Amino acid sequence: MRRHRPAIEAAAPDRRRLPADPAWMRWLPVFYVAGVLALEPLTPVQWPVSFLLIALPLVAAFAHGPVFVAGVTAFAIVFEGVLAGTPCCAGRSVGYLWDRHYVTAYICTALVGALATILASHRTRRERTLADVRFVADIAQHVLLRPLPHRIGGLLVDSFYVSAAAEARIGGDLYEAVPTTHGVRLVIGDVRGKGLLAVETAATLLGAFREAAHEEADLPALAARVETSMARRAELLSGSEVGERFVTAVFAEIVAGDQVLKIVNCGHPPPLLIRSGEVRELGTGRSGPPLNLGMLVGEPYHVDVHAFRPGDQMLMYTDGITETRAPDGSFYPLVDRVRSWGPLPHGELLVRLHHDLLDYSHDRLHDDVAALTACLRPDQGAGDVSTYPGA
Structure with a gap:
């Protein structure tokens, strides 16, 4: 549990700013892609682990803004195609690139990415509102308990x-x-x-x-x-x-x-x-x-x-x-x-x-x-x- 913030000699409140997310949350999309890459060569051809990249935009939405999430969505779609058409990945051929299953995966990734972008935008607005509330509360405390x-x-x-x-x-x-x-x-x-x-x-x-x-x-x-x-x-x-x-x-x-x-x-x-x-x-x-x-x-x-x-x-x-x-x-x-x-x-x-x-x-x-x-x-x-x- 987080330590409570003492008010010993409280300083004047700073400008409004969004609360910082933990470093591990910001790096979570990278860890997720690394995990997919580690699993891909170890699975049979019938198990395309690259489909797991559909969830990558949602993973990014936990700690990043809508622009970043939209970029991650585009990256996930392209990377799914790269993995599908790479011959060294469990013997798959370039013909898998436009297989109907992969096309479905691209569409699903795009839909999930759109929803994740909306989610990230809503989360960012909520965090800005919380930052405003904290800013006002800090000012009130500074006046009340100077x-x-x-x-x-x-x-x-x-x-x-x-x-x-x-x-x-x-x-x-x-x-x-x-x-x-x-x-x-x-x-x-x-x-x-x-x-x-x-x-x-x-x-x-x-x-x-x-x-x-x-x-x-x-x-x-x-x-x-x-x-x-x-x-x-x-x-x-x-x-x-x-x-x-x-x-x-x-x-x-x-x-x-x-x-x-x-x-x-x-x-x-x-x-x-x-x-x-x-x-x-x-x-x-x-x-x-x-x-x-x-x-x-x-x-x-x-x-x-x-x-x-x-x-x-x-x-x-x-x-x-x-x-x-x-x-x-x-x-x-x-x-x-x-x-x-x-x-x-x-x-x-x-x-x-x-x-x-x-x-x-x-x-x-x-x-x-x-x-x-x-x-x-x-x-x-x-x-x-x-x-x-x-x-």
């Missing part, structure tokens, strides 16, 4: 996103980091559901977060502001869709100069704190409800405050990681795996995690996966947040 800088003030930041669907590019998992006068504010979330509705919900949340992160004085107010935006957007929907537009999320605020980490959890898996090889969950059991469900509870958001020293790393992730399964059905033990790796440089943690997830699941991820890490640089305090665009 690449994060490696450094935001005194923090080192890294992220990745992997879609469970091999051909997909975007989904309902999200993350963002915004430097503000209150500190660096981060969010990671997971939208309930899949498809375009999930993408639209993620876009709504990220838009609200990017704006409110600069304006709200504390994390509970920030979470409430995003909650209000989500609820207002949900009111525009009708039917059962309203109940499906909730998001689990974690909001974090890091004030590097004060070496403080603040967290508001809205029904999401708790982040991990990694310090000198020690790994622990930053959860107190007081998680709030998912966003867009807070009005059902009516309680204020709770803030957890933790020390965040130079060299500490925080790992925020979606439940696609902890719900990754091995072939025997066992869930991925995130805390135990990260603890077993020992201290890792900041840039290597997510790379190790990504490859370990694929190995653990045997390349069979069943849910989207997103992760975000933040590390307080050992040599700096608050630093300058102006290195981030829009700061």
Whole structure:
């Protein structure tokens, strides 16, 4: 199975291009003709193996365009005649060239070639349509989950996103980091559901977060502001869709100069704190409800405050990681795996995690996966947040 494409520091999308076929498929017509040539001298006169060339246009249509397939069809017809009239081929004479059986073979090859040319043309159009869809999806992901800088003030930041669907590019998992006068504010979330509705919900949340992160004085107010935006957007929907537009999320605020980490959890898996090889969950059991469900509870958001020293790393992730399964059905033990790796440089943690997830699941991820890490640089305090665009 093909490896899933990680989105670690995703680059801007390239121009549309057709997906490349495997090399063996492009060379398949050559292998097919070579096989026919190898069999021809070994068969009796009554078994004209050259008739197998009737299928050559269909073989070429798997990986080549209509012009190439039409050329292969003409080649197959001529080559059938060459084999039929070659005396050295099992004692056949030139008189076989216009035998009615061979004429029938020429006609069949031409018909099969015409159908294969149409098939190749249709396949090429479908591939161009798929390339256009991928191009648009890449642009949407670039806008929705814009690449994060490696450094935001005194923090080192890294992220990745992997879609469970091999051909997909975007989904309902999200993350963002915004430097503000209150500190660096981060969010990671997971939208309930899949498809375009999930993408639209993620876009709504990220838009609200990017704006409110600069304006709200504390994390509970920030979470409430995003909650209000989500609820207002949900009111525009009708039917059962309203109940499906909730998001689990974690909001974090890091004030590097004060070496403080603040967290508001809205029904999401708790982040991990990694310090000198020690790994622990930053959860107190007081998680709030998912966003867009807070009005059902009516309680204020709770803030957890933790020390965040130079060299500490925080790992925020979606439940696609902890719900990754091995072939025997066992869930991925995130805390135990990260603890077993020992201290890792900041840039290597997510790379190790990504490859370990694929190995653990045997390349069979069943849910989207997103992760975000933040590390307080050992040599700096608050630093300058102006290195981030829009700061």
